[in-house]
Amino acid sequence: MATDIKDMAHALDASAVMGLLPARPRLLALGEPTHGEDTLLDLRNGLFRQLVEQEGYRTIAIESDCMRGLVVDEHVTSGTGSLDEVMEHGFSHGWGAFAANRELVRWMRAYNVRADNDGRPASERLRFAGFDGPLEISGAESPRQALTALHGYLAPRVDADMLPCTAETLDRLLGSDDRWTDPAAMTDPSQSVGQSAEAGELRVLADDLGALLDAQAPHLLAAASRDALDRARLYGRTATGLLRYHHWMADGSPARMTRLVGVRDQMMAHNLLAVAARGPALVHAHNSHLQREKSTMRMGGTPLEWWSAGALVSARLGDEYGFVATALGTIRHRGVDTPPPDTLEGLLYALPEDRCLIDAPRLATALAGTRPAPRVSPWFGYAPLDPAHLADSDGIAFVKDVPQS
Template identity: 45%
Template sequence: MFNDTVEGMITALETLLADRNPTLLALGEPTHGVAAFTTLRNEFLYHLVEQHGYRSVALESDCLAGRLVDAYVTTGEGDRQAVLTAGFSHGFGNLQGNRDLVEWLRDFNAGQRPADRVRFHGIDAPTEITGGDSPRGVLLELHRFLSAHLDHVPGDVATIEKLVGDDEEWTTEAAMWDPTKSKGDSADAGALRLLTDDLVALLEKEKPGLPEGGDLLARTAQGLLRYHAVVADPAPTRISLMLGQRDAMMAANLLALPRTFVFAHNGHLQRNLSTGQGFGPAWRWWSAGAQVARHLGDRYTFIAGELGASETQPDPDPATLQGYLASVVPDRALVATAGLDPELAARTDAVQGYSPFSDVTGADAIAFLRRV
């Protein structure tokens, strides 16, 4: 029943692919920074590229910064260390698994025709836990993109610069905890949103005659301004709204990709409602996976990543989902959720930073690692 090696997991992956033939194949992780999950992701990707013709990989990292990584792995443009530093958000360029991935993609692409190269994509919003980026950069880039190809583009650089003002007013960490510190609902922010709508409308009308690249800028500019508006919202549910806006941006980026293998936290990829608790009301928002699944249906396949124990996480209670998997999987396995009891509850002894997968109906399979 269980495949206790990486090779066995790939065999199980073959079965899953044969049954589903997904447009978007997602692998999650329950916590960031664990080498075992990025290593497994890389093994899956190498197999998908070499045996199934996948030519697109997406990670939970800044969608705009990811263009630096894509340029490096497809054309060799850029300095490796600079790309790892600036091309990933959340410090993910420091992870050995991501460094290995970048080098493998570059080596593989070096021998391929342009159409056969594996493209790299970031799917995340340009935000961190401490705040979001200023909209200055993406708005100026969108305006320059349109101005390079079209006449009579709404607004101008001076207007954008004036309305944006001081970047610190957008990026200040204080706004995460106090909505009155945010510029997101100011008159200038409202004017920027109207101007952005005009720029995006122009892009849509002229798209047949424009090169690629504008859609990502348009999505990000609109989404980032919406995010800042939510940051400024004093509603008790503002954290849920912020999380939901971030995942809505992820979903839009995923839906714009071709056949792709994506890797992110389980909470962003599961088909059901995501929840969390920090302070104030419990957080509830629809994940990017839930939004994508609404559009793609069975063409979206999600494998949740899960662990049994680690140096900081003890063995799970046998009565939990994680405990059951640990009792039947000696090392590692890709387990179809269709054969699991949906009443099994998630463990409740998780250390900070680790979110136990809690609902088997939200995934098609679980990549379970007994100890990491």
């Protein structure tokens, strides 16, 4: 069996990834089984460069706040803001502190400027997108920024009579942002304002503003750029998603957490479909957000199951969605030592390469009837691959050892 697996191992590069897929996907998703390791971020950066230079990819989307991501996109496309400012304000989840993310932004900006400082045509420029909602595990942002930005885009461009409300009405209904961001609401539904009368009115207004945006799209395209319209659509998606998320934060039923994790991945999926409409993109996030099978986790002792963003997008795009999961051998500084030989990671660890790409469906066929044992992680921050769902990935990027950053 080791010999058979060795025959399935390829160099981990863009051409090998493309060779596993039936066609060039609009979204090529690269998952990771843990966050915060520069080795995995460097791997992502290298693959993105190859996709840009060899396959014509122009966008990268990462698991970061979609609203903050606009700051990064403005910088890489037009040079707005300093690199330090962009790293501080353009990322969520602490991603701005990672050297590999800084290098990604620096390289994208340099690519767009070109050596002659003339700047690339708009159609050739690299773009950046965050595709997560403005959410953290401890709570969610106020919908104020997204709602007021959407209203602010529409107000000067459509007849006042067409607007469902004034900016003052939105401000009154939103109230203090502290009400929306109170961390106590994550563990105590009674502390959430998500099902208040004001929140109910805001959900209707967000829907009406989004409908008006769609109804006036031909006029808005003539009056401003497509990028501006796309940004307004992002505001609309984000406002609607945040209000839905806050609504379920106020829910006291047993399905509360399942609803919340599902809404988050729905927001991710909608953002990814918008990215796909712009052209081929590399997507980078945790395996659990990009896989085609159902995602599972335990939170507070409660098992949760929901469809990931990748599963939702794959259902829409079919073969235009490709997914490569990353598997790891060791993360010794986290207590993750050499994998047992009867696990999937253990079989891959026996290969001589430090990094390789495996044809996942072919490996699943070779292992039929002798399914590897599931690996058990001693550290909560690392999720091994589930061998039962091996064939649901197009490939496996295997990294033998992850040194401390």
